[in-house]
Amino acid sequence: MFHHIATKTKIALITGMLSASFIANANDVAYDVTTPQINAQTYILMDYNSGAVLAALNPDQRQYPASLTKMMTSYVVGQALKQGKIHSTDMVTIGESAWGKNFPGSSKMFLNLNQQVSVADLNRGIIIVSGNDACVAMAEYISGNTANFIESMNKYVRQFGLKNTNFTTVHGLDEEGQYSSARDMAIIGSHIIHDLPEEYKIYAEKEFTFNKIKQPNRNGLLWDKTINVDGMKTGHTDKAGYNLVASATNPNNMRLISVVMGVPTYKGREVESKKLLQWGFANFETFKTLEAGKPISEQRVYYGDENNVQLGVLQDGFITIPKGKNTELKARYELDKKYIEAPLAKGQVVGKVVYQLDGKDVASLNLQVMQEVKEAGILGRVWDWLVLTIKSLFS
Known part of the structure; x- marks a missing residue:
């Protein structure tokens, strides 16, 4: 029913990595690489380091996320731990709303009323066994109530720039107005890996x-010796079908994130995810092309207290291309404006590095200012105005 006809894959041009989110340019470039047939309503395969989309079907289609929701619940918990707002050893008293009996027939860690449970255990209850009860307990502990916690979840949705996600529950049980997409889930996954x-x-x-009560992680790919999967999350409801976000690495330190949503069967979500991940590793490779803090160009600055500024990237820059093509890769840089003018903030984007294969632009990375440049005094600004005025006459 949901078979995707094999097509040539497209790699999205990438213009930034995890600043607020992955930003893919609309001008996808088609490669002569046949995608596998994937039995899902929607899916995506994304390179973690470059953000390149290697294969996708309806990646922005809104779906019921089911327990994939718990990835954002876990993100909010992880940030609270990282910021010191809560601690792993904190003991949480289980109230009526988080009692395991409130979730008949759905996944839970079997919390008892008035039980004292550590944050560390509740966190594992959310991530490993997908406990709906654990989600409610942690939400109430961190935010006072689930409504406030959901506000935090949606704050990160906006921060990540997600266009097709909205949460109305902390656990993911189907509810009108709650939705996400394969692309958005891949981005949430990448933020967990990167930030936490x-x-x-x-x-x-x-x-x-x-x-x-001993419960296994429902992500069966963790047991598969033929692929190095180290996360992430399963989900299932009657309306959602079977969902899985998976991430794996290969010996070259390439990391891929796959998302399949609306798969018809429990086992199928693992089969389809593995198919995507293995196909990605077999056909593509990721390279670090720009090193953080290493300038690649020096440019004249006008109206500044410095005459020149170095350009580069503040975070390592990666691109993903078909295997065996790296020797054919060409690069150029383009400035957004003909002349760079102060004031400039460190990290400000002033252009891009564009990579080309077979005469086509295939990827780009933002070019940033490596240090702050303040505005010059009045005499310096007048002088530079004269210089630019004369230049404009001859250009």
Whole structure:
């Protein structure tokens, strides 16, 4: 029913990495690489480091996220831990609304009323065993109530620049007005890996025992020896079908994130995810082309207290291209304006580095100012105005 006809894949031009979100240019470039057939309503395969979209079907289609929602719940928890607002050893008293009995027939960590449970255990209950009860307990502990916690979840949605996501619950049980997309889930996953490495380690844990009840992680790919999957999250409801966000690395330190949503069967979400990940590793490679803090160009600055400014990137820049094509890669840089003018803030984007293969632009990275340049005094500004005026006469 949901078979995707094999087509040539497209790699999105990338213009930034994890500043607020991945930003893909609309001008996708088609490569002669046949995508696998994926049995899902919607899917995406994204390179974590470059943000390049290697394959996708309806990646912005709004879907019921089911328990993939818990990735954002976990992100809010992880940020609260990182910022010191809560601590792993804090003990949480389980209230009526977080009692396991309130969630019949759905995933839970089996919390008892008035039980004292550590934040560390509740966090594992959310990530490893997808506990709806654990989500409510943590939301109430961090934010006082679930409504306030959901506000925090949607604050990060806006911060990440997600266009097709809105949360109305902390656990993901189907509710009108709650939706996400394959692309948005890949971006949420990338933020967990990038921003919260300690939190992400929990996603690789294969089982969790609480109240003498041992439960396995539902991400079966963690047991698959043929692929190095170290996360992330499963989800299922009647309306959503079977969902899975998975992330894997290869020996070359390439990391891919796959998202499949609306798969018809429990096992199918693992089969389709593995198919995508293996296809990505077989056909593409990712290179660090720009090193953080290493200037690639020096340019004249006008109206500034400095005459020149160095341009480069503040974070390592990566691009993803088909395997075996790296020797054919060409690069150029383009400035947004003919002349760079002060004041300039450190990290300000003033142009881009564009990469080309076979005569086509295939990827780009933002070119940033490496240091602050303040505005010059009145005499300096007048002089530069004269210089630019004369230049404009001859250009």
